[in-house]
Every structure is written in structure tokens, then in C-alpha cells.
Amino acid sequence: MEAELAALAASGATTLVGLMVSETWTQARDRLARFFARGGDESAAEEELRVSRGELVAAREAGDEDAAADIEAAWRTRLRRALQADPTAVAELRSLLAEFEPDGGGAPAGTVRNSISGGTQYGPVLQGQQFSGLTFHSSAPEPEKGTTERE
Template sequence: MDEIAMAAASALVGVMATDTWRQARDGLVALWRRVRPERAEEISSELETLHTQVLNAHAEADSAEVLQGLEMTWRGQLRALLRHDPRTAAELRRILEEELAPALEPGERERLYKVIQTVHGGTGHNVAGHTVNVTDNRGTIGPTDPKA
């Protein structure tokens, strides 16, 4: 579950700098509303604040440290949600794969894949919004797009 929280937090912070940040907020607030309804409005407000913090961080020279701190904060929020109801992991993974990752800019998406690879020790787990070709010591595995 921790890897889902880590990847989702990373993607969330990345999406907050895009035009689709409201969709990300709405998806996560809906998740909280189902699992912890008493916190849903607070989470909505915190996501609005996160959007502002991410935009401000991108305007600063040392944004990496600030963005990393925001990711850690949201990783904690998501971990707490998953601990409250472990069955939520499947829904969070769906949000990550279908809403957050595809909304990221290509560079941010690549960074997310690296986070996931690091968490899984490079075993080939990916969140993909597009065709993925995986190369390891056995050669190329993929593409994973069934149309390819």
C-alpha cells in the first residue's frame, strides 16, 4: 500500500501544476467522501492550498525541496486513508492510473515511472497512460499497448 501512496502523492503534486488539477482534486475528494466523509471538505480545502503551494514553488529557484516536502505531506495523508480502509487501495490505484498519471506533463510522467521503478526495485511495474516498452537484462519486453 505504501507504494500506491508514494506514487499517488508524487503524481498529485505534479498534476497540481496542470490545467487538470481540479479533476484530480474532485477525484480525491470523492474518495475521501466515501471513506472518511467527515474529512472530505477539509481535504478539498487542503488540495486548493496544495495547488497554490505548487504554483508558488514552481516560481522559486529551489522548488525541488518544496515539492518534495509537499509530496511527503500528501504521502502521509494517503497512507492514513489507506490505513483507515485498506480496501481503498484499489480505488486509489485506479485514480492514479486513469486520472493522475495521464494528466502529467511528459517529464513529470517519466519521473513518476522512476519513482514506481525505484519502489519496486526495477521489477517492471508501471503506471502507463500510453504505450510502454520495457528493457531489462533480458531485452525488450513490450510494447504493452494491445493495439501495438
């Protein structure tokens, strides 16, 4: 059981540190603060997470991978202790990890088939969800053979 808790704590710490520098941090922070407070002072847990995030961002901006690794190690230790102290925390942490997985929270994978019809597309066509930060550069369409361009 100890090895399982250590593995879960390591996974949790890696996810937590990843979330600290992601767009979903605000949502994750509130849930994690409740997890770490475990019925205690939630504002103290929020403050600890805020300070830790600030240190992590500064370490990454400075290229200090050792400091970033130390922050992750500290959270791994904190998670392992929380899991050892409260057996119900195991299920709660697993639920949190599943919710914040990069693949969309554990949604089942399925087969998707997309097709485009009914016209000419002169640029990229996207079908899906969760697009961000996309930039497309395209030129004017080539005239079809047998036609002339009019100005």
C-alpha cells in the first residue's frame, strides 16, 4: 500500500505543478485548496498554493530546473502525508487527477469520422474542440482552370 500511495503522491505532485502554470490553474487551485485544508483553514492552503505557484513561475522563467524540482518534491511529500493520514483522501485525489487530466477529464475515447463537402475550402478546416492559440496564414485562392480573374 505504501508504494501505491507514493506513486499516487508523485502523480499528484506532477499534475499539481503542471496545473500551476496552466490556464486551468484558478479552477484547480480552489479544488486543491479544499483538498489540502481537509476541513481546516482553506485560506491558509490557498495562500500556500499561491506562494508555491509564484516560486515555480519565477524558477521556470529563470531556467532554474532544480528549484522547480524542489517545489514538486515538496508537494509530493505533502500529498503522501495527506494520503497516509486520511484514507478517504486517496479516492478524492484520484478524482481530482482524473478531472484535470490533459485529455479532457477521462472522457472515453471513441471513433470520430469527419468529412467536409459542399464547396471549395481555400484554407485550413478544423473540426473538434479545445483549440487555442492557432494562427493561420493563407494566400488568395488560385483561379480555377478555364476561368480568368476579374478586377
